[in-house]
Amino acid sequence: MEESRLxxxxxxxxxxxxxxxxxxxxxxxQIGQSNIAISTITAGELLYGALNKKELSRIKQDINNLTLIAPDAKTSEIFLDLMTNYSLSHKLSLPDGLIAASAIANGLELYTLNKKDYRFIKGLVIFNPEK
Known part of the structure; x- marks a missing residue:
């Protein structure tokens, strides 16, 4: 990546x-470790998925090496709007809603492999690795 962006x-x-x-x-x-961010919900999901204490410790160490995006008032407001607008029509899940809200609130592109889970969200920019 040419420019530095999270x-x-x-x-x-x-x-x-x-x-x-x-x-x-x-x-x-290509993105560069210093430009990789995860939301606290992603961190929580990764920790939850640990199979043992060794794996949990490794995941925690990895999380500490990334930029962690925590929800703030703006993220919470956007999250509630997303859930209001998309939970019934598109079955937006709580984790996906919070991850999308974190990206929107912080002006970040979202790198996901599950574009179908997010493509309907207005204002969310999906990262395209081919660019």
């Missing part, structure tokens, strides 16, 4: 990184 990574991207997906590893290298 990219918010969805949980699925980080999970694929842990599975050693060469495609994801290459994209994240």
């Amino acid at each position: 990219i918010l990574c969805d949980t699925d991207v980080i999970i694929e990184l842990y599975k050693n997906s060469t495609e994801i590893i290459e994209v994240l290298k």
Whole structure:
């Protein structure tokens, strides 16, 4: 990537990184570690998915090496708007709603492998690794 900009990574991207997906590893290298951000919901989902204490410790260490985006009042307001607008019509899940709200509130592109979960959200910019 030419310029320095934070990219918010969805949980699925980080999970694929842990599975050693060469495609994801290459994209994240291009983004650069200092430009990779995750939301607190992603951090929580990763910790929740740990299979043992060793894995939990590794995930916690990895989280500490990334920029963590925590919800603030603006994120909360956007989150509630998203849930109001999309929970019935598009079945927007709570984690996806909070991740999308975090991206929108902070002006970040969202890198996700599940574009269908987000494509209907107005104001959300999906990161395109091909650019």
